[in-house]
Amino acid sequence: MEPRPNSIELFAGAGGLALGLEMAGFSTRALIEIDEYCCETLRYNAPKYFPDAVIFQRDITKLDVKEVLNAIHTKADDIDLIAGGPPCQSFSISKIPKGGRTLDDPRDNLFLHFVRFVKEIRPKVFLMENVPGLLNKADGEVFRRVLGAFRSIGYTLNHKVLNAADYGVPQIRKRLFILGSRDGRTLRFPEPTHSKIQPNLMGLPPYVTIRQAFSILTPDMPNQELPRHTPKKIQKLASLPPGSSWRNWRFRDAWDKPSRCITGHCRDDWTHPGEPRAGTVRELATLQTFPTDYVFRGPIMAMNYVRFQFQYRQVGNSVPVLLAKAIGSAILKQLKSVEMQQLV
Secondary structure, three states: OOOOOEEEEEOOOOOHHHHHHHHHOOEEEEEEEOOHHHHHHHHHHHHHHOOOOEEEEOOHHHOOHHHHHHHOOOOHHHEEEEEEOOOOHHHHOOOEOOEOOOOOOOOOOHHHHHHHHHHHHOOOEEEEEEOHHHHOHHHHHHHHHHHHHHHOOOOEEEEEEEEHHHHOOOEOOEEEEEEEEOOOOOOOOOOOOOEOOOOOOOOOOEOOOHHHHHOOOOOOOOOOOOOOOOHHHHHHHHOOOOOEEEEOOEEEOOOOOOEOOOOOOHHHHEEOOOOOOEOOHHHHHHHOOOOOOOOOOOOOOOOOOOOOOOHHHHHHOOOOHHHHHHHHHHHHHHHHHHHHHHHO
8 A cells, every 4th residue: 555645734723624634645644733622622533533643732833843753753854745824813913014023023923933844844845724814914015925935945836715615615715825845846726626607617516505514414413512592692693584794793694505704703603594593513513524523622612812722713713624635635646746757
């Protein structure tokens, strides 16, 4: 059996990006995440979904690359991919005309530690995920610095905003991805597998709907605890017609369309299309295309001002699994193409 290429995941969260890359064919060797409850989720699911991974519950700013490589008994040359999504707060207060901290401020340099891991390990490819707003932050200056940092260590870059619904995810979710290649090639992103336009020349199937996604769910699945609401809130949620626009910090989608973007506030802003309640953790995780037996751990819910990752926040902040799988499959295909060319 051909060995799978190795990957390291930074800012792993609850594991959505890493899980998709695993499904594409990568072997996750390290999952690095500071939040205790995300790590609890990763540890619980690791035996089935990340069997080769060492989980580091650590502050990445204090984590030495050599320590990681020693713990996973792997040389830097054997790491094919580094992936992850530095929290977007790392970019939100860089030096701008109105003032604020610089990118190298020790309180906001998480992105630079992503660069540090890439620089020291030199993987064949890196994949970084973030919000599309990064493109326009400080009139694009922050994004230019991001690209410049990777180019300065010898990587050829490609970036694109992808809509998760185009890849079979029952959710309109747009995220920015940056692909970096060590060998000078410009890596391509995957072509869409689904389309909003029906019929279409490519013969692609329509977007997956909430109804289709929820059709596999049963009440006995993990993370299916129904949210508890006051009678007043139930009445308010019932008044939201399916397909209604954003109102009073909430929205309600129609059954036969994809969901709008799931956020870290999904316990508050997402309303079930058929019942006057919020979604369960499992329902929302299904909209992020997590397997139904992937279990989320830690507190189910907490106030939004807390810093830890409760279950709803873990789900809302994840990369959709099928989107990650599509990107991972595209990367692997191009890596194998290079290997075949080298053999000729």
